[in-house]
Amino acid sequence: MEKTFEKLKNELKNKNIRLSHQRLKVLEYMSTHKTHPTVDMIYNDLQKEVPTLSKTTIYNTLDTLKNAGLVKVVTIEDNEVRYDSRTHEHGHFKCVSCEEIFDFDIKFDSFATKGLDNFKINNKDVYFKGICPDCSTKQ
Amino acid sequence: MEKTFEKLKNELKNKNIRLSHQRLKVLEYMSTHKTHPTVDMIYNDLQKEVPTLSKTTIYNTLDTLKNAGLVKVVTIEDNEVRYDSRTHEHGHFKCVSCEEIFDFDIKFDSFATKGLDNFKINNKDVYFKGICPDCSTKQ
DNA sequence: TTTCTAAGTTGTAATCATTACAAGTTAATT
DNA sequence: AATTAACTTGTAATGATTACAACTTAGAAA
Numbered sequence A, B: 001m002e003k004t005f006e007k008l009k010n011e012l013k014n015k016n017i018r019l020s021h022q023r024l025k026v027l028e029y030m031s032t033h034k035t036h037p038t039v040d041m042i043y044n045d046l047q048k049e050v051p052t053l054s055k056t057t058i059y060n061t062l063d064t065l066k067n068a069g070l071v072k073v074v075t076i077e078d079n080e081v082r083y084d085s086r087t088h089e090h091g092h093f094k095c096v097s098c099e100e101i102f103d104f105d106i107k108f109d110s111f112a113t114k115g116l117d118n119f120k121i122n123n124k125d126v127y128f129k130g131i132c133p134d135c136s137t138k139q
Numbered sequence C: 001t002t003t004c005t006a007a008g009t010t011g012t013a014a015t016c017a018t019t020a021c022a023a024g025t026t027a028a029t030t
Numbered sequence D: 001a002a003t004t005a006a007c008t009t010g011t012a013a014t015g016a017t018t019a020c021a022a023c024t025t026a027g028a029a030a
Helices: A005-014 A021-032 A039-049 A055-067 A133-138 B005-014 B021-032 B039-049 B055-067 B133-138
Strands: A072-077 A080-084 A091-095 A101-106 A120-131 B072-077 B080-084 B091-095 B101-106 B120-131
Touching: A005 A021, A021 A039, A021 A055, A039 A055, A039 A080, A072 A091, A072 A120, A072 B072, B005 B021, B021 B039, B021 B055, B039 B055, B039 B080, B072 B091, B072 B120
Parallel strands: A091 A120, B091 B120
Antiparallel strands: A072 A080, A091 A101, A120 B120, B072 B080, B091 B101
């Protein structure tokens, strides 16, 4: 069940976050591009529509959206930060060949963990790396 | 079953990686400090023993050790990279209050995943965030 | 042991992502 | 339409990581 741009817009309104032109553009971009983009990808794409857009604004906006729970940060590699607007629980798989990031379903409750009694868990991330089917057959 | 420094040293030898003084110092540090240190922490601590040590060497060495499978990179936050010499399968929990990273046992096979048929998985990372028991009681 | 050399180390400089900041602009309330 | 706190922008500062060239060394060979 994906959230539409309109729904996301309402969520911002409800949280008293101003609906600036730039913010809405970034939000719309995130809701239509499920590619786990980097700041640079967002910047390069959106600049075509909004030439005055600043990269600082994208950083600020993503931070705002992150705090509002509308986007998630994906740190699957140590040298790039990606953003994800799918906020339901799922895992991330990065193909080390084509660099694409795939979402996959995962039941966090199914984890058999030991040694976390009395730990308050607020956030769970599951990152896999390997080769995607397309890249496997190409080799 | 933790690997001793001697065992790690042999693993380097077997992989034809030269046993330079600096490399052995970093390796020894990693095998005795299970704190998931950053490059800076390693640098600051080791400089006391090896004053001429360069930060570049630490980056190079950690990269070598990573490729040799003797250390793992932990990217639980988007603004710091940590290193781990425990290479058996386990998860990482970061306390957002005291910033400490805890290891926990987890059976990767217990994951119920959907949508990863035909994906070759080479690497799995599980990152949790929250509050550790000590910080919970202090509040 | 001594010699030799490919590989490793070092310090400096370059790069790249992110953040700080001050001046100008705007959403949205009155 | 006026007001103002919040937002945006461009530039500059910061901080982590990488590139590179000169120097040093581990370890093989003689």
